[in-house]
Amino acid sequence: MKVTLSILRYDPEKDIKPVRKDYTIEAEPTDRILDCLDKVKWQHDGSLAYRRSCSHGICGSDAMMINGKNQLACQILVQDFKKKYIKIDPLPGLPIIKDLIVDMTGFFQKYDIVKPYLISKDLPPPKERLQSQEERALIDEAVNCILCGACTASCPSLWTNENYIGPAALLKAYRFIYDSRDGADNERLDIIDTQDGLWRCHTIFNCVEVCPKEINITWHLSQLKKKCALREF
Amino acid sequence: MEEKKIKFFEQKNWIKENLSYYKDSGSWAWIYHRISGIALLLYIFMHIWSLSPLTSGKEAFEHKMAMYSTPVFSVIEWLLFAIVLFHSLNGIRIVLVDWADGARYHKKLYKLTWIVGIVLFLAMGFVMFSHEIFKLFR
Numbered sequence: 001m002k003v004t005l006s007i008l009r010y011d012p013e014k015d016i017k018p019v020r021k022d023y024t025i026e027a028e029p030t031d032r033i034l035d036c037l038d039k040v041k042w043q044h045d046g047s048l049a050y051r052r053s054c055s056h057g058i059c060g061s062d063a064m065m066i067n068g069k070n071q072l073a074c075q076i077l078v079q080d081f082k083k084k085y086i087k088i089d090p091l092p093g094l095p096i097i098k099d100l101i102v103d104m105t106g107f108f109q110k111y112d113i114v115k116p117y118l119i120s121k122d123l124p125p126p127k128e129r130l131q132s133q134e135e136r137a138l139i140d141e142a143v144n145c146i147l148c149g150a151c152t153a154s155c156p157s158l159w160t161n162e163n164y165i166g167p168a169a170l171l172k173a174y175r176f177i178y179d180s181r182d183g184a185d186n187e188r189l190d191i192i193d194t195q196d197g198l199w200r201c202h203t204i205f206n207c208v209e210v211c212p213k214e215i216n217i218t219w220h221l222s223q224l225k226k227k228c229a230l231r232e233f
Numbered sequence: 234m235e236e237k238k239i240k241f242f243e244q245k246n247w248i249k250e251n252l253s254y255y256k257d258s259g260s261w262a263w264i265y266h267r268i269s270g271i272a273l274l275l276y277i278f279m280h281i282w283s284l285s286p287l288t289s290g291k292e293a294f295e296h297k298m299a300m301y302s303t304p305v306f307s308v309i310e311w312l313l314f315a316i317v318l319f320h321s322l323n324g325i326r327i328v329l330v331d332w333a334d335g336a337r338y339h340k341k342l343y344k345l346t347w348i349v350g351i352v353l354f355l356a357m358g359f360v361m362f363s364h365e366i367f368k369l370f371r
Binding site: 210216 | 239240247250251253255257258259260331332334335336337339
């Protein structure tokens with residue numbers, strides 16, 4: 001069947017602002033949007049730029065805005081859309097480098113802020129740091145994050161305040177704060193318990209809608225909010 | 234020199250962007266909550282302004298109040314109640330989301346907000362207008 005992809009193109013060397021271009025290609029209903037982009041790049045216009053790596057929803061490099069919603073291009077099929085006119089835009093709210101490639105520097109700087117690594121106050125045990133099943137269950141969902149950036153780029157709080165840490169970084173903070181092996185809870189809570197931190201979350205649930213790993217990010221943030229508030233007493 | 238960064242969503246176009254992006258119940262609840270909040274803020278100023286004839290005596294105040302007891306104003310008051318209702322019920326929903334694991338069942342809560350809201354809105358309409366309606370059929 002024929003599918004038309006309407007892609008937002010931007011070449012910083014030529015264009016002053018992004019322009020939309022349409023490409024009509026031949027595609028199967030079971031083709032992924034990523035396959036369609038490959039067809040455009042390999043058969044129609046070699047100058048199209050986008051990120052792809054594993055193309056199986058694990059690396060999270062091909063997050064983009066498809067028909068007005070952030071999604072992984074490798075997780076969504078042509079048959080998922082009724083209309084065969086599919087709009088493809090880069091992730092909103094992040095600076096565009098070229099075409100569908102956005103600058104993730106800010107995203108990863110915010111990620112670094114919450115100290116996304118184990119900080120243990122005890123000496124390393126001779127063998128391994130043990131964790132019970134109940135303790136591990138607390139972070140079962142949070143460890144699934146693949147850092148694709150779909151959630152952070154879907155957050156209206158971030159569109160109007162680019163300093164907001166964003167759901168991805170806050171989820172990572174949860175992942176370590178609720179990890180029984182980690183000892184820097186208060187340190188991390190101090191970092192996120194700020195103006196541009198946790199309290200910019202207005203429970204809009206856009207992040208939950210777009211997460212390709214189906215993590216209920218807002219629930220995790222609500223646990224952090226509770227912890228921050230209870231700390232005051 | 235710092236290069237000007239081009240973004241697909243620019244801060245200054247926030248209304249257009251928020252409207253163009255995909256919306257589910259959570260974003261609608263947020264948008265309605267903001268709009269009703271602003272409406273209530275404006276209402277408070279209007280309320281204070283409408284009470285201001287109190288400073289110029291009883292007669293001026295009663296003259297003003299007569300204006301507010303017309304049927305048109307009753308309907309407007311009823312709509313005001315709708316705004317108060319949504320803002321307060323959704324406020325409870327947000328408290329549940331933040332404090333009672335409501336994030337796990339937020340869509341059900343949103344539906345419940347509307348159901349309870351509409352029932353209370355109609356009940357209030359009955360309380361406010363039943364007297365007039367019964368009068369029509371007498």
